[in-house]
Amino acid sequence: MGKPTGFIDYDRKDARAEDPKERIKHYNEFHIPLPKEEQQRQGARCMDCGVPFCQSGLMLNGMASGCPLNNLVPEWNDLIYTGNWEQAFERLKKTNPFPEFTGRVCPALCEAACTCGLNGEPVCSKQNELSIIEYGYANGLAKAKPPKSRTGKKVAVIGSGPAGLSAANSLNKRGHQVTVFERSDRVGGLMMYGIPNMKLEKQVVERKIKIMEEEGIRFEINTDVGKDIKAEQLKKEYDSIILACGSSHPRDIEVPGRDAKGIYFAVDFLKSTTKALLDNGLKENTYISAKGKNVLVIGGGDTGNDCVGTSIRHGAKSVIQLEMMPELPHERAENNPWPEWPRVSKTDYGQEEAAAVFGHDPRTYQSTVKEFKKNKKGEVSKAVIVKLESKKDEKTGRMVMAEIAGTEKEVPVDLVLIAAGFLGSESYVTDAFGVKVNERTNVATQKDSFRTNIKNVFTAGDMHRGQSLVVWAIREGREAAREVDLEMMGYTNL
Structure with missing residues (x-):
């Protein structure tokens, strides 16, 4: 020391x-x-x-x-x-x-x-x-270091988010030939199109992808496995396959008026901004714009905050962010001691920016949408917001957030962004490979394993553990790569 x-x-x-x-x-x-x-x-x-x-x-x-x-x-x-x-x-x-x-x-x-x-x-x-x-x-330390020899084994990684990239990185360094398939037009998964540029500039992602290519990893973009290419074809061509497609099925809000125009999932909104920013410098009419609109963000997590920050940069007229749960305490509670993760209230960059522009924090706690109202064009024009309280469900005995009668209020809304989390993997991919899923539609494996029920097919990241952090996805990819290597070689030094 x-x-x-x-x-x-x-x-x-x-x-x-x-x-x-x-x-x-x-x-x-x-x-x-x-x-x-x-x-x-x-x-x-x-x-x-x-x-x-x-x-x-x-x-x-x-x-x-x-x-x-x-x-x-x-x-x-x-x-x-x-x-x-x-x-x-x-x-x-x-x-x-x-x-x-x-x-x-x-x-x-x-x-x-x-x-x-x-x-x-x-x-x-x-x-x-x-x-x-x-x-x-x-200082030239991060340059490409291709493996000195190859094993002759081929691995397909489906998805180029942090889990897929982590698995590909480890397996390539071991000497296997790795091909990463990405359905979008750019590599990076949520790091490219889910996380806004102001948190992670995209040249940072592209810089690392270039090094990985120089090290021998192949990337196939605009290739949607399960649609553009059949699972059976990959099973024949590759010794192992890793499914790392993320937890990409967004949770919806099922209330009257949901079919109104102007209601989007957060991931589609954020992707449209980043793609337009990279494609054409954010020209008008090339992305979902919040300019001059009253924006309602449903969800209090990181993605909801990203929607707030992005909407403000667009030039939104107003921003409201709904959070179902009560505000967390500002200091650790007695039942949340160090070194546990501190369950405390935080103000992120988007909320800071909203406060600077509009004079107040955009968050409304213990609230949700009860109904959307449309104008004559079928566009969302108002939202009915209702307050919530914690109550015990008489049927299940579990605590739930229930509506408080008489607390409804209407607010003007031109753009709604649903950032309510994700429900698991998309079924067309899991169906294509025939892998089993659990009750949360995450790909099922044995505990501490990444092996699916289908021979030589593995999984990693959010598709396996559910919606989580980039750092957990990287770990999952690394651990899955180790199991794949052991399966193919009979031993592993990963």
């Missing part, structure tokens, strides 16, 4: 965010990195504690504590402090194939479990991670 008193000597400093009223004028990332010397001081804050929960990836009370990738956080924090950036890069890449992604979009499970956070501010490990990988790119 380079500086035993670093956590006492130095206060936490994060990359500074651009002022909300300025950053809404563009779609680029808006955090300004710390100077190299300051970033090294931030590395000194790591205590190298005896039990580093930051890298544990344990499940505590149903929530992850620490990094699911088991990143060697204390090691590379100390290496940053001592100025050994090249060594820090090598230690980071031991466990994380995509720190350029997690350093931008991960909610920092490592920091939530940091020992410093027990009585003060945690180490800014996420920003340290991003600084290491960007140093690697700037």
